[in-house]
Amino acid sequence: MKKVRVGLIGAGGMANRVHYPSLAEFADVEMAALCDLDEKKLRATADKFHVERAYTDYKKMLAEVDPEAVYILMPPHHLFDLVIECLNQKRHVFIEKPPGVTREQTRNMALAAEKNGCLTMVGFNRRYIPLIREARRRVDECGPMLQCVSTFYKSSLGARPYFGGAIDVLTCDAVHAVDMLRYMGGEPARVASDVRSLHAAYDNSFNALIRFESGCAGVLLTNWVVGRRVHTFEMHAKGISAFIDGDDKAIIHQSGQEDPLVLDTRAVAGSSDSRTYYGFAGENRHFIDCIQEGHQPETCFADAVKTMELVERIYRSQI
Template identity: 30%
Template structure:
């Protein structure tokens, strides 16, 4: 293999057009050879915009005819499994959008076939790659043991995804589940979940508490009938706390870290504040850009995948991680009380 990865992209919908194509066009190690979409005009427009040589409407034809190194599979969750499997069996490394299938069984099957065929399979958990998330976690790990992690995902819309193929929880809230699990650094061993259903045909609110085998505690909160999109994470330990804001009704990437000042206080009114130190991080500055694909982890995850392909390394968001997060999703759903 040369110093560039010959890439084919399957699925030229909104996600591919808004973040993955802009990212790949800026990454020197990427050479996009072909695009494929069932809507030919959509694929052709993307090819014209980015100077991509070949256009296909059948992905099997593309992987049979083109001499590719890797595939970016950016299709709906209910369509991912079969396409990714076919690409793996054709000897291609694959980047797949999340979730890694619609069940843990599918994710584990993809892990099996990726390992059997010695292929790299990375899942699109872009939150792990967001510069402000990575910097916050780096600082927190230097300051304190992490004992408590929370993830919140609020939106306004139906929780019935892909025309009823699956719920928002495994399809979308998995972003929260995965980041909470990754930051906690342990295996979930106990959980309890309460759910709600407001103005929707399916359950659309989930509040879960989790205990990990390293004694870290976690919380996942999701509600798809609220005032709008809110996405946030909290990381806590004995010496510091971090609050990561990934958007509240508008694009936002920032973090606020509070470092304990050494004085114990349970009441501001009786003993005053604790003289904490504060660290503020601006996600736009850390990414060096106000482009969504740059500050929200898409560029970084795409670049990391290509580096793994070139150097035969295991990705940060490898399919084994994807399968573990899908198992946690199913564990939380099964823990409803």
């Protein structure tokens, strides 16, 4: 089996918690080198994952190590230049969400990827949650999606804006819920929204009604100053309704059946480790598989542009 030679930029939280542990498990990945500006994090992460070559200058790392693919895991407002440089060097690129700070950044990254023939992926991990995939499969069996709901609530009263205000809540984090609406409903035809700043100096509640091209109706409900983190999805088709919490379970009702089917997220994933049942291991496997097989990941930059366009439309379409 061919090994994918991967360069790693960023030794922060997501890198250490979910991405590098996943890569370390894959027999067909060589974690060839690591780069971070912070030498303490660099050393600790390199030691933890037995990465021999460590750098504080990513361009030096690219020149000396020549990785086929690069993980770039850092705050969104620092991403753009590094992503463009890697793509122009014809390296495949994985980034976390959000894919840059604006749709324009995402679009230009997607164009650079296309021009250079690179495979790219954004870590929209919710799409790779095994429970969500399984619920979707069962709903799809009953026909086209008629209605879908994506919610994301957090209890962040008094919190500072993301990265000191470098990016808004919808683009930075509630974008997970927006991306999932596209996953469930397809491409949006019409959008009406309600965007608000509640008990904060910045927008922190984003609600939308979307009519998709398929005819499916979608609803987005997000609010960052309520009781607790709740992040759920609903998928409805003819005679079937799935109510899904990726952290917990899916309850699936089918007409004619008295009792719902209840699927446990850990049982479906075959693991009680959130790295697996919450889609992180799966998204990394998907990226490596796509490189091995030579096709674009489902959540490639070109696809992410469409999610960022929907984010923009939610701002533009306020009632």
